[in-house]
Amino acid sequence: MARWLTNNVSLMILAVLLAVFVWGASSLQQDPIVENTLVAPVVIVSPPAAGQTVSASTLPTNVIARIRAPQSTFEALGANGVQVPVDLSLLGVGQHVVKLEPTIRAAPAMLLSYRPLTASITIEQITEVRVPIRVVVEGTPAIGYQAQLPSVEPTQAIVTGAQQLVSRVASVDAVINVEGARSSVQQNVLLIARDQDNNLVPNVGITPSIAAVRVPMEQLSNFKDLAVRVRPTGQPAEGYAITSISASPQVVTVFGPRDAIQQLPGFIDTLEVSVAGATQDVEQRVGLNLPPNVSPIADNMTVLVRVRIEPQQGALTVSRRPVVIGITETLSVKVSPLAVDIVLAGPQPTLNKLTRDSVRVEVDATGLGVGVHQLTPKVIVPEGVAVQSVIPTTVQIEVTEATTGDARPPDGPTAQTYASQRTS
Template structure:
C-alpha cells in the first residue's frame, strides 16, 4: 500500500523524468548524427506486369529528389546510392493516366524523408503492343566495277515480324534492307540490317523486328569481252654494281581490259606487260610512269599507263681492316708505349660504301685522360663515320699501355 501511495504521489515526477531522459537521449543522438538535407538524381524505372503494353509519351530518364536523413546515411548515399524512382503500371491497360513517382527506400537506410520530387507526377499515354508480319525487300545501291554485271539476288528469311505500339505498327508499310555493291568485283554475301519504313520511305522508330538482320547474296560476274589482268613490269639492263632491287611495284596492280572479240580477251595469259623499264645504273629509289604494252585489238578501261616504283638497296658484306691506335688525352710530360700498335677491326655494310672507306672513316682511339705513370690495360674505342657501316668486332679487344715520365731514358 505504501508503494502504491508513493507511486500515486510521485507519478507526475516519474513521467516528467522519463520524458526528460528521452529528450536528452534524442538530443545526444541528433547532435552526434544530425539530420541533413541533400539532393540526388535517381534513375526512373517502370514497373509493369503485362508485356503487351508500352508508354507512348517520352519518359524522363531520371528524377531529382531532395532527401532529409541523418548525416551518416547521406554520406552513405553519396558513396553508393541504391535508391530508385519508379512508376507502377502493374494494373494499367491502354489509356491516359497520371502516375505518381515513387521512391524505393531499403529498410536498412531508414529513416529517410522525401522532401521534394521533380517531377512528382507524370501524365502518360499507355498503348497496346501489337505485332504483324511483313515481307522483306532488299534494295540495291551503287553499281559494280566497270566490266562487271549483277546476277541473281537472294536472302534468307522471306518475312519479318514487327512489334510495337499499335499506332507505330500501323505506320509501317515495308521492311527494307540495303545492300551496297559499289565497285564490287565479285559475288557478295553480306549481313544486312533491316529497317521498318512508312509509305514515305522514312524509318519508323520504336519498332522491334524479328529477325533484325538477313544474309543477302548478290551474284556479280564479268561481262563478255572484259577481263581483269595483273600488271607485269618488264625490265632491261642491270642496276649499278654492288646494288640490287628489292621490289618493283606497279600502281594500280591490276587493270581492266576490253575487246569486242571475247575470245581474244580469254586468250590472254592473265597479265599484261608494261613497256620495258631500263634499270641500267640505277642505285637509288626510282619512280616513273610506264605505258602498257597491249596486244592488238585489246584496250584498257581507264588510264593506259601505270606508276612504277622501284626500291634499290646496296648489297652488304663484311670487311676486316687494320688500323693504328691513336692516343689522346696523355698528360704533358708523359709518354706512352702501346702494345700492340695496330688492331684488327671487323665491320659490315653496303659494298659501295666499304669499297670507298678512307683512313679517316674508321679510327681506333685510346683515351689516356687522367691516367698516371704505370702499366694499364685499356679497351680502345672504334669510331666509324659512315652511318650505314656497322662495327662487328675488334681484335685484340684490349691493349697494354705503359706510361712513363718523358724525361726518363726509354
C-alpha cells in the same frame, strides 16, 4: 494581481506579437523566402502492364515548375529534388490523359505553377507478325561485273510492337552496298522495318536483328581483270640494288572481243621503266603493253610505277694502328699489337669511299700509372658504317717513365712507343 493582469493583458499580447515578429524577421533575414523556376524531369516509375506498350505519346522529357520556398530548401533539393513521376501500369489499353504534377522532395515548399499540365498517351496490346526479309542492293559493281541474285539467311524476321505500328510494316529490309565490287560481297546486315512508302517504321522490335547477306558477282565475258607486271630495264649504279617494285593500280580491267580477252594471261606488262645507273628511287607513269583490239576501261590509262633503289650492304676488313690518348708528358707507352683488324659493315658505296683517316682507333690511357694495362680500343667510323668486330678485342698498354729518346718508337713487330706531347 488579478486586477493587474486584467489591466495589462493587452500589453502582454502586444509583447508576444512583437517577439514573434522580431523572431520571424530575423529568420527571414537568415533564410529568405524566394521563388525559383526549376526543370523537373519526367520519370516513368512503372511501365505499361505485361503485353502492352506505348504506341503514341506527347509525354515531355521535362516539366517547368515555379516553386516558392526558403533558400535553404532549394539548397537541399539538389539535382533531382523535383521530379514528375508517371505510372503507366494501371492505365490499360486505350488513349489516356496523364496529369504531370511535380513532386518536391524537400520542405517547406509551395508549388506555384507548372507546364505542361498534362500529356496524352496511347497504350496498345503488343502484337507480332512474321515478315519475309527483302535484300536491297545499293551501289554499282566495278565496270565489267554484274551482280547476281542475292541470298539471305534467315529468310524471315519477327516484328513485334504496338498493333498500330506493326500493321504499318510492309517489309523488313537488309541493305547491302556493292559499290566497286569485283567479287562476291558477303556481310552481316542490320535489319530495318519499312512501310509501303519505303519510310522507316520506328519503335518496333525485329528478331533477329541481323541477317547474313551474300551478293554473287559475275564478270562479263568481254571483260577481264589483269595483274600489272612492271618491266624494269638496266641496272642501278654499282653498289646499289632494286629492293622493291610496285604499281598503282595493281590490277586493271580491260575489254575487247571475247576471243581476244579469253586468250590473255592473268597479267599485263607495263612499258619499259629504265633504272640504269640509278642511285635513288625511280617513280614514273607508264602505259600498258596491250595486244591489238584490247583496251583498258579508262582512256589513256597509265600506271604509276615505283622502283625502290637502295645501297647494297657490304662488309670490309681494315687494319689500323691504335692511337694512345690521355698520357702525360712524363710518361711513355708501348702498344701491343701494333695494329688491330676491324670488320666494318654498311652500304657498299660508303665502304668503297672509306679512307685511312675516316676510320681511326683510339686507346684512352687517361689516369693510368706506370705498369701494364689491357684496354679496349675505341673505333671511330663515319655515319652509316657499323663496327662488327675488333681483333683483338683488347690491346696491351705498357706505361713507363719517359726518358730521353722515348719519343722515338722502338723497332719491332709487336710494340710501338709513343711519347705524348702537350699542346698549348
